[in-house]
Amino acid sequence: MTISGLQGSLDAGRFVVTAEIGPPRSCEVERLREMARMLRGWAHAFNLTDNQAANVRMSSIASSLICLQEGLEPVMQMTCRDRNRIAMQSDVIGASALGIRNVLCISGDHQTFGNHPQAKNVYDIDSIQQLMVLRRLREGANWSGEALPEPPQLYLGAAANPFADPFEFRARRLARKAEAGAQFIQTQCVLDLERFRSFMQMVVGMGLHEEVHVIAGVIPLRSHKAALFMKNKVAGMSVPDEVVERLRRASDPKEEGIRLCVETIQELSGIKGVHGVHITAIAWEDIIPRLVSESGIRP
Amino acid sequence: MIIAERKPLPEVLGMLDGSNEILVLGCRSCTAICLAGGEKESKALCEALALHSELKGKGWKVETLTVERACEREFLDPLVGFSGTVVSMACGVGAQVVQDICPDARTVPGVNTSNMGAPEGIGAFMEKCAGCGDCILHLTAGICPIARCAKSLMNGPCGGSQNGRCEVSPDLPCAWDQIVMALERQGRTELLAVNIPPRDWRPSRNGGPRRIVNPEAAAGEAQRAWREGR
Amino acid sequence: MIVCYCCSRSGMPAALLALEDGGLDDVILREVPCAGSVDQWEVLRSFRQGAEGVLIVGCLLENCAHHYGSEIASRRSVILEGTVQDVGLSGGRVAMVHLAEHHSYRFRRAVEDMRAAIRERGGQA
Numbered sequence A: 001m002t003i004s005g006l007q008g009s010l011d012a013g014r015f016v017v018t019a020e021i022g023p024p025r026s027c028e029v030e031r032l033r034e035m036a037r038m039l040r041g042w043a044h045a046f047n048l049t050d051n052q053a054a055n056v057r058m059s060s061i062a063s064s065l066i067c068l069q070e071g072l073e074p075v076m077q078m079t080c081r082d083r084n085r086i087a088m089q090s091d092v093i094g095a096s097a098l099g100i101r102n103v104l105c106i107s108g109d110h111q112t113f114g115n116h117p118q119a120k121n122v123y124d125i126d127s128i129q130q131l132m133v134l135r136r137l138r139e140g141a142n143w144s145g146e147a148l149p150e151p152p153q154l155y156l157g158a159a160a161n162p163f164a165d166p167f168e169f170r171a172r173r174l175a176r177k178a179e180a181g182a183q184f185i186q187t188q189c190v191l192d193l194e195r196f197r198s199f200m201q202m203v204v205g206m207g208l209h210e211e212v213h214v215i216a217g218v219i220p221l222r223s224h225k226a227a228l229f230m231k232n233k234v235a236g237m238s239v240p241d242e243v244v245e246r247l248r249r250a251s252d253p254k255e256e257g258i259r260l261c262v263e264t265i266q267e268l269s270g271i272k273g274v275h276g277v278h279i280t281a282i283a284w285e286d287i288i289p290r291l292v293s294e295s296g297i298r299p
Numbered sequence B: 001m002i003i004a005e006r007k008p009l010p011e012v013l014g015m016l017d018g019s020n021e022i023l024v025l026g027c028r029s030c031t032a033i034c035l036a037g038g039e040k041e042s043k044a045l046c047e048a049l050a051l052h053s054e055l056k057g058k059g060w061k062v063e064t065l066t067v068e069r070a071c072e073r074e075f076l077d078p079l080v081g082f083s084g085t086v087v088s089m090a091c092g093v094g095a096q097v098v099q100d101i102c103p104d105a106r107t108v109p110g111v112n113t114s115n116m117g118a119p120e121g122i123g124a125f126m127e128k129c130a131g132c133g134d135c136i137l138h139l140t141a142g143i144c145p146i147a148r149c150a151k152s153l154m155n156g157p158c159g160g161s162q163n164g165r166c167e168v169s170p171d172l173p174c175a176w177d178q179i180v181m182a183l184e185r186q187g188r189t190e191l192l193a194v195n196i197p198p199r200d201w202r203p204s205r206n207g208g209p210r211r212i213v214n215p216e217a218a219a220g221e222a223q224r225a226w227r228e229g230r
Numbered sequence C: 001m002i003v004c005y006c007c008s009r010s011g012m013p014a015a016l017l018a019l020e021d022g023g024l025d026d027v028i029l030r031e032v033p034c035a036g037s038v039d040q041w042e043v044l045r046s047f048r049q050g051a052e053g054v055l056i057v058g059c060l061l062e063n064c065a066h067h068y069g070s071e072i073a074s075r076r077s078v079i080l081e082g083t084v085q086d087v088g089l090s091g092g093r094v095a096m097v098h099l100a101e102h103h104s105y106r107f108r109r110a111v112e113d114m115r116a117a118i119r120e121r122g123g124q125a
Helices: A006-012 A028-041 A060-070 A085-097 A129-140 A167-180 A195-207 A225-232 A241-247 A253-269 A284-296 B010-012 B037-055 B073-079 B092-101 B174-186 B189-193 B221-229 C011-020 C040-048 C067-087 C104-119
Strands: A016-023 A045-048 A074-079 A102-106 A156-162 A182-190 A214-220 A274-279 B003-005 B023-027 B061-067 B086-089 B108-109 B112-121 B124-127 B171-174 C002-006 C029-033 C053-060 C094-099
Touching: A006 A182, A016 A214, A016 C067, A028 A060, A028 A284, A045 A060, A045 B174, A060 A074, A060 A085, A074 A085, A085 A129, A085 A274, A085 B023, A102 A129, A102 A195, A102 C011, A129 A156, A129 A167, A156 A167, A156 C011, A167 A182, A167 A195, A167 B174, A167 B189, A182 A274, A195 A214, A195 B061, A225 A241, A241 A253, A253 A274, A253 A284, A284 C053, B010 B037, B010 C067, B023 B037, B037 B061, B037 C040, B061 B073, B061 C094, B073 B092, B086 B092, B092 B108, B092 C104, B112 C053, C002 C011, C002 C040, C002 C104, C011 C029, C011 C053, C040 C053, C040 C067, C053 C104, C067 C094, C094 C104
Parallel strands: A016 A045, A016 A274, A045 A074, A074 A102, A102 A156, A156 A182, A182 A214, A214 A274, B023 B061, B023 B086, B086 B108, C002 C029, C002 C053, C053 C094
Antiparallel strands: B003 B112, B112 B124
């Protein structure tokens, strides 16, 4: 049974595009609607992040609904940091009731990174357990075993980071997420193609490409400083020196960054097991239409 | 053991307004080992308070006493009947038992009690146990993910693990990186293929303050009668 | 009155040598096996007994007879300087000086520096 447009496209063998939208910090609904209208049609689905980097923002469920109203298909992200299993099940049932179908299950950045480091975190369950719980909801029961007369309709996703350590374990962890209920995977941004290829070889070697759809993350970099920041300050990112150098030497770093991103997308579309790309263009969302059209992957 | 740190002196001084008799109570167990509240530290605080009292004319009578274990009533006999201020250099447990034993006294904390851990390196103490009440160290090669993983993941590591370090701080090892390597070393990699389902947190502090009764030692009628002199 | 805790190996010889040249009548020497053996409470007790300042005199860091006692003493003296200010005295009253047994001038200078700090910064914080 096809639950969402994203699932339909992936299962039909199409190379999908998903993109990320960062919800506003306050009730700037009109701004969010404008961004949604600008992006409509340029991706199969759009991720609405959940208090990303542990900074308070409009909730993922609310922003997902607003985007849904503007004709976008949302992927609601839900971290394990701020909600226990009771709140998660409740929010997901609510989300499904509102028409939100795609849910991405992630651990979430530790709260010490964000603007409320003093907060107590939750971490009642981790992202793998979250997949188990939400899958059971879809199958008709909540985690305490009570049958649900109208279960939520959910297409479940998880994240994978081929650039974190231990490297050899990452494909196995993807296998465990698939077993727990993940139907699609969005990876950390790929700037290190070589390492990503090794990772995908392991994934395909384990036959996982037939169990889950891997959507590779990409990010347009505006300058060599942005590349350096990613390299040194962001946990779990692998940025080869050649990328930094290429941007440093460019006469127009922004254009070079766009070109690099388009090239990366094209490379990724040729890797076995990669069924799409996920574009993260924080504070540069208006570049997404250009990236999609120049890569030739418009939905 | 329980790891604590001395409270900053200005904070302790702020708790002592209106005091007359002050007893700095040290403990020879956990807080002595982690160099927070043993005999030396208690004597040092005692001298500091006495000096402060003299300089500022507070008129405090300050003494110090260090007991074997402040959490067990048997060792606290010398304190019974004390009605001044006790600055507890014992952990939060000891401080509360002392307050219980001396209802007329006012017990204030001289240390910040932090966690259950062990010495690691010189003068450093690392958190090891979260007191979850349902130990699974046999599944994780003797490394506790609840205490030592910043996100208490049961199916880690997360995507922030890099070079064996936790995303929260480069000083923190990634517990799951350690677990994976240890399980490989122990030849128990089959454990890495199993997804651990959501945990029952009831045995932990999340289920409410815990009262644990040892089935053999729990007092029955005969023992109660004997204690009460019947 | 400045109380000086001097280690047997370096502190005492240097201090005694300095005393021979005079002008150090306000100094009281206390010999200890190692600067690192001086506990916090002893230093604080010295203030209660009338000391205006306390000097801890130990070996050069790389030359401690007990390997790292001088190093520990150095860290401890920094903590004590803070404690002494927290209880209400002015700063500069606790200091560590590292020297070799013949460095009588280093000892003298440390005493003079402390006298100056006590004089300039006054009695209480």
